[in-house]
Amino acid sequence: MEHSLILLHNDQIVFTSDEHWLYPLFELEQYLINSAIPIEQLFLKDKIAGKAAAALIVRLGIRNCFIELLSERALPVFEQYGIKYSYNQMVDHIQCRTEDLIMDKMSMEETYLFLRKRAGKVQGTTLKIKELAVEISGKSILQDLELDLGRGEQLVIQGENGGGKTTLLKSILGLINPVHGSILIGEELVGSSAWQKNRHQTGYLNQEITRNNFPITSAEVVAIGVSGIKISNSEREYRIELAMRKTGCFSIRNEMFHQLSGGEKQRISIARCLCQNARLLLLDEPTSYLDEKGKEELAELLIDLSRNEAPTMLLVSHDSNWTDQLKWPHKTLKNGKLW
């Protein structure tokens, strides 16, 4: 094969890729989004496929394929989903760490999200905190705090009120200067000039937001997400509409923000973060002013967000009943450290 991947329609080549690893399949995903060809009429030729590639082929909806070098680990996936396959050579496994990391108990959606994160095809960025120490009015709030979050990962931080959860978020946002340690968002050190230029990549939902009574429409609140960057008016409108449609609040775009319910306000605030293309989302007690219905809706929205755009999300809350619904990893902030 002269290309890494070839897509055929009625024996005509309609798409090729010369990328490596899983990237040809992610490129194909983008092609298929914009293609009008019925997917069942397509035939895929790939150089190498293991379990990971097989899962992606299934996820793309491809039904027929030829693989030059096929791993035995891909067969159960193809057979489970009824994919017609042929191959040139079969091996018991291929040298790929990703294939080893896919667990049998993972669902197709979990596998797909895992592969996207591994390929950097999620909105999320990395967060690395090392030996962080923060003092407020001479009192130590955080000490030697360490945290490492990968792209598109989520974490819930629990702890008592006044334990330093908000201080941690404000330190990550650069609103509080640490006395020691470093915070890296992606490759940028918080406080550096590079970070300053891309500050909008960190979205923030604070506790006070639901009490704001400033005369402002929902669409204007979402527009705040792009107020720190220079874009054309048409791009601005497009991003606002897209973010509001994704979060299901486009119908209330002209409503006054302070007249909305707590749940609707949080929906708008998440739309604001999406509008600013936030790669790291910090949520500070987002259920503080929500009733049960609002909490349920917010949980659904966050789970949906973690599966689609998948920004890296750090949520602090003392509402453990609600955070349990999210099924995200938990840590506890106690004595200035994460446990």
Place this chain on the structure above:
Amino acid sequence: MVELFSYTPILKGFIVLIFLGFAFPITGVYLLRMNLLPLRFMLMHGAILGGALSLAMEVNPFGGTMAINLILVLLMTWMSRSLKADPGQLSAFFMVLSISLAFIFIYRFQVPAKDTLSLMWGSLYTLNNYEFVGTIVFSMILVLFQAYYRHQLRAVFFDADIARTSGVNETGFYYIIILITAITVAAAMKLIGALLLDAILLLPALIASYHAKSYKSMVLWSSFWGGLFASIGFLLSLLFELPASSTIAVFASAVFLILILTKKK
């Protein structure tokens, strides 16, 4: 009444009033939104100090009031941000300090108190060319500033932390807003007086806040009401041969009252 406009001071006063009527209420929106109401009391007293100093030094009081107000707001803002002190309390402190110093200057340099306190009433018809052009230019700068930075200002007014995390230079905008407020108050004092400047500065923004549903409409309505009060109030003052600033203030208050009562019904 039309023939009165053939008098240069009246024509100049009317032109300036139209410009400031439409532009200055934008500052009123800033004052309301950023809860800077105590600041304007400090600026009023600062203007009296500036006037007393200028008269003692025999220089133009307009420049003196402007300079003192700028120094006061910069000091107040710097102290509130760096020392994390309450802006309201600092405003009260500077207000007391300003008026105390003003009366020390009045006493020490035997400045006629009447001349200093004339700032309380304003003098629309005694504008020199610099003041005339300066006020028009500042009004235009204010409108352009609002139009160009409307997105960033909306973010700052909504929530300071959210603005910062969206990439807006919130601190920079805060300082600019404070400076604009200082210049607006000093200019408005010269034109319509300390006691009546709220008719142009705050009442239009207050009325707009009752019916505005968005930030954009609040700014536009404030500007509309300000322009209406200034122009109609001025014409009424000529018609009934009343002081312009007082007539504008009474007209604005009457409209405010009618709208409040109508809203209650």
